Amino acid sequence: MAPAxxxxxxxxxxxxxxxxxxxxxxxxMPIAAIEALVLLLTHSPSSxxxxxxxxxxxxxxxxxxxxxxxxxxxxxxDLFQRYLITTLQRPGQLGPAxxxxxxxxxxxxxxxxxxxxxxxxxxxxxxxxxGFVRDGSTVLTNGGSRVxxxxxxxxxxxxxxxxxxxxxxxxxxxxxxxVESSPGxxxxxxxTVRALREKGVPVxxxxxxxxxxxxxxxxxxxxxxxxxxxxxxxxxxxxxxQIGLLAKAMSKxxxxxxxxxxxxxxxxxxxxxxxxxxxxxxxxxxxxxxxxAKQQPQETTTETTPKSxxxxxxxxxxxxxxxxxxxxxxxxxxLTPSAVSEELIKIWF
Amino acid sequence: MxxxxxxxxxxxxxxxxxxxxxxxxxxxxxxxxxLKRRQIRHSRSCATATAYLLLRVISACRTTDAVKxxxxxxxxxxxxxxxxxxxxxxxxxVRRVLGLIRDEAEDDREADFNLSEAGSESQPxxxxxxxxxxxxxxxxxxxxTARTSLTSMFSLLSHPEPEPSLPxxxxxxxxxxRVPGPSKDIRAEVxxxxxxxxxELGQVDDQISAYALDHIHSNEIILTHTSSTxxxxxxxxxxxxxxFTVIIAESFPNNHEATHSTVSGASANDEETLSxxxxxxxxxxxxxxxxxxxxxxxxxLMSRVxxxxxxxxxxxxxxxxxxxxxxxxxxxAAKVHQTPVVVVSGVYKLSPVYPFDFESxxxxxxxxxxxxxxxxxxxxxxDVQNPLYDYVPAELVDLYITNLGGHAxxxxxxxxxxxxxxxxxxx
Numbered sequence: 001m002a003p004a005x006x007x008x009x010x011x012x013x014x015x016x017x018x019x020x021x022x023x024x025x026x027x028x029m030p031i032a033a034i035e036a037l038v039l040l041l042t043h044s045p046s047s048x049x050x051x052x053x054x055x056x057x058x059x060x061x062x063x064x065x066x067x068x069x070x071x072x073x074x075x076x077x078d079l080f081q082r083y084l085i086t087t088l089q090r091p092g093q094l095g096p097a098x099x100x101x102x103x104x105x106x107x108x109x110x111x112x113x114x115x116x117x118x119x120x121x122x123x124x125x126x127x128x129x130x131g132f133v134r135d136g137s138t139v140l141t142n143g144g145s146r147v148x149x150x151x152x153x154x155x156x157x158x159x160x161x162x163x164x165x166x167x168x169x170x171x172x173x174x175x176x177x178x179v180e181s182s183p184g185x186x187x188x189x190x191x192t193v194r195a196l197r198e199k200g201v202p203v204x205x206x207x208x209x210x211x212x213x214x215x216x217x218x219x220x221x222x223x224x225x226x227x228x229x230x231x232x233x234x235x236x237x238x239x240x241x242q243i244g245l246l247a248k249a250m251s252k253x254x255x256x257x258x259x260x261x262x263x264x265x266x267x268x269x270x271x272x273x274x275x276x277x278x279x280x281x282x283x284x285x286x287x288x289x290x291x292x293a294k295q296q297p298q299e300t301t302t303e304t305t306p307k308s309x310x311x312x313x314x315x316x317x318x319x320x321x322x323x324x325x326x327x328x329x330x331x332x333x334x335l336t337p338s339a340v341s342e343e344l345i346k347i348w349f
Numbered sequence: 350m351x352x353x354x355x356x357x358x359x360x361x362x363x364x365x366x367x368x369x370x371x372x373x374x375x376x377x378x379x380x381x382x383x384l385k386r387r388q389i390r391h392s393r394s395c396a397t398a399t400a401y402l403l404l405r406v407i408s409a410c411r412t413t414d415a416v417k418x419x420x421x422x423x424x425x426x427x428x429x430x431x432x433x434x435x436x437x438x439x440x441x442x443v444r445r446v447l448g449l450i451r452d453e454a455e456d457d458r459e460a461d462f463n464l465s466e467a468g469s470e471s472q473p474x475x476x477x478x479x480x481x482x483x484x485x486x487x488x489x490x491x492x493x494t495a496r497t498s499l500t501s502m503f504s505l506l507s508h509p510e511p512e513p514s515l516p517x518x519x520x521x522x523x524x525x526x527r528v529p530g531p532s533k534d535i536r537a538e539v540x541x542x543x544x545x546x547x548x549e550l551g552q553v554d555d556q557i558s559a560y561a562l563d564h565i566h567s568n569e570i571i572l573t574h575t576s577s578t579x580x581x582x583x584x585x586x587x588x589x590x591x592x593f594t595v596i597i598a599e600s601f602p603n604n605h606e607a608t609h610s611t612v613s614g615a616s617a618n619d620e621e622t623l624s625x626x627x628x629x630x631x632x633x634x635x636x637x638x639x640x641x642x643x644x645x646x647x648x649x650l651m652s653r654v655x656x657x658x659x660x661x662x663x664x665x666x667x668x669x670x671x672x673x674x675x676x677x678x679x680x681x682a683a684k685v686h687q688t689p690v691v692v693v694s695g696v697y698k699l700s701p702v703y704p705f706d707f708e709s710x711x712x713x714x715x716x717x718x719x720x721x722x723x724x725x726x727x728x729x730x731x732d733v734q735n736p737l738y739d740y741v742p743a744e745l746v747d748l749y750i751t752n753l754g755g756h757a758x759x760x761x762x763x764x765x766x767x768x769x770x771x772x773x774x775x776x
Binding site: 034079080082083086107114117118121131132134260261326327333334335336337338339342347 | 503504505506666667668703705706743757759760761762763771
């Protein structure tokens with residue numbers, strides 16, 4: 001349901017969200033969403049609880065509808081809403097008997113704190129995950145996940161220290177399609193590759209097509225995730241699923257690294273059950289291509305919605321089912337995939 | 350030098366005996382050397398020895414301060430674990446005792462806290478974190494259980510005051526920061542708790558065997574391995590009501606002697622493991638058909654087996670287990686034949702350790718058991734290894750039966766978080 005255009009409000013949640021993501025490359029989607037909602041509350045002087053919740057609902061819906069892949073951000077918005085509701089329901093100072101303004105003030109004044117905590121949780125994960133990177137091991141990873149990067153860098157930092165880890169990294173770089181869309185840009189993850197090489201970690205970069213070939217040399221696979229779904233599977237950059245399948249086939253451990261604020265209340269039954277529209281498999285005949293070519297010029301002139309542009313350039317994602325995942329390394333410890341549902345149940349019921 | 354004064358062969362019995370008379374430090378050294386020399390082995394013996402030793406340590410510790418108590422237990426625990434890192438039960442028992450102390454200290458503090466809260470703590474405007482006192486169930490949950498399990502996802506948004514991103518510190522630091530006052534001696538309660546652990550160690554097999562009838566049905570063919578008392582009691586319990594066949598793989602180099610020294614058989618061994626011989630007798634006496642097979646025949650017979658029941662050395666947090674060598678072969682064969690694999694294990698064997706490195710968990714034993722020194726020429730030229738344990742990954746196991754009931758391997762993390770506190774995992 002598309003809400004009424006936000007003309008009445010000067011505050012544009014979508015723009016804020018995008019701006020937040022752009023301004024801080026370290027920010028994850030759920031945290032940016034939470035931040036955007038906090039800012040929204042700052043801008044709208046709602047006084048009653050139901051008014052606030054209604055506003056949040058509407059804006060969340062709007063935000064979700066305007067972002068091509070809202071899985072990651074919905075984790076943040078859901079968490080925010082649940083936090084508000086449970087806090088209000090609980091007896092105590094912040095509860096119904098207490099002052100609604102108190103919780104509002106808390107949320108508004110601690111926006112930076114949430115971001116800091118979210119970043120700290122990355123360090124925490126790195127600390128948990130360091131144990132996985134053993135001396136002499138070779139780690140295969142993909143994508144541009146910041147958590148994975150910080151985990152590997154943390155392990156590399158120890159070099160020379162008392163617990164020096166000597167490991168190698170096989171970095172799967174996504175294919176050139178990405179580079180084409182924005183010429184001059186290097187494939188995602190190059191930054192991490194450079195940082196690791198600087199630290200003296202031997203890194204090999206391979207294309208996605210070489211994963212099966214390279215996996216024999218790897219001892220484990222560590223991937224990041226955009227969202228962790230209820231059954232313990234992960235929604236992650238396109239290509240993760242196939243790495244998971246290959247790792248399973250070669251019986252290599254496959255670890256997913258994600259902050260616990262990325263847990264989403266979704267239960268996808270398969271690849272095509274994700275609540276987003278992806279044009280990955282696009283059947284076409286020559287005729288249709290010709291038709292499209294005719295329509296294309298008109299479309300671009302009439303409507304350059306940020307949505308359609310985003311959809312093309314945006315990374316598509318796939319779903320890696322839980323049985324392929326050996327363990328999830330999160331800031332609340334190393335979890336088995338089935339532990340995710342419990343975490344989610346804890347905040348929802 | 351330790352335990353030489355005793356006529357008994359050094360082991361669990363002699364250790365427990367000496368514990369009463371010896372100085373506490375002598376006892377600690379004694380247990381460390383026993384562990385190092387592998388004179389106490391098997392999970393339960395190690396667990397029992399550790400529990401009794403910690404009981405002594407706590408009763409000898411002249412302090413009422415929980416922090417000092419924790420430090421003391423930690424330092425003893427570290428030395429014990431360092432002595433034999435592969436006996437994970439030692440660490441498990443230490444962690445449980447630490448958890449006990451923390452619980453008691455917290456209960457104490459909470460009572461304190463509820464009294465003083467109205468006066469000192471509550472600043473008028475500052476919103477407290479929601480999980481405050483006032484409602485009883487959630488206090489219990491947030492105070493002890495939830496913290497030990499997983500930090501809630503809400504910790505991201507919660508109020509900065511209690512700082513949930515610092516695990517461990519609140520419970521360990523605040524009792525010392527607070528004026529101890531007339532805090533009652535928690536040692537008595539902790540010792541009571543340790544006695545409960547010891548009781549648990551004694552009852553564990555019987556509790557597990559209570560589930561036997563649910564899992565063993567008439568005319569089934571059960572395959573098992575080694576001579577674990579837990580498995581034996583489990584089968585015996587079922588045998589009282591049902592008729593079934595048991596196939597036992599002899600587990601060659603390390604557990605087979607009992608089978609081969611047929612005559613002397615049932616040695617009066619007070620250690621956990623009974624010889625295979627004594628294992629068979631009562632089963633036969635109960636009217637069960639027992640078939641002893643060499644390990645190599647496991648795969649061949651697996652197609653006829655209805656269920657595999659395995660004992661274990663220790664169970665790890667990811668649902669995998671470390672068990673006698675040969676277990677993985679059996680589990681693997683069972684997987685190929687789609688035969689259910691049931692692992693029976695006391696909760697005390699469940700370790701919060703995550704197996705980052707499987708190889709490091711496997712202990713190597715006496716190579717001469719594989720090839721005797723009579724074959725001197727051969728020994729010179731080849732490298733003989735005798736691994737005592739196998740790591741079995743979680744996906745090869747279908748069900749764990751502990752004294753708490755049956756669990757899927759993926760559920761074990763939950764039991765781990767119920768039994769051990771997070772801050773004690775790496776003590």
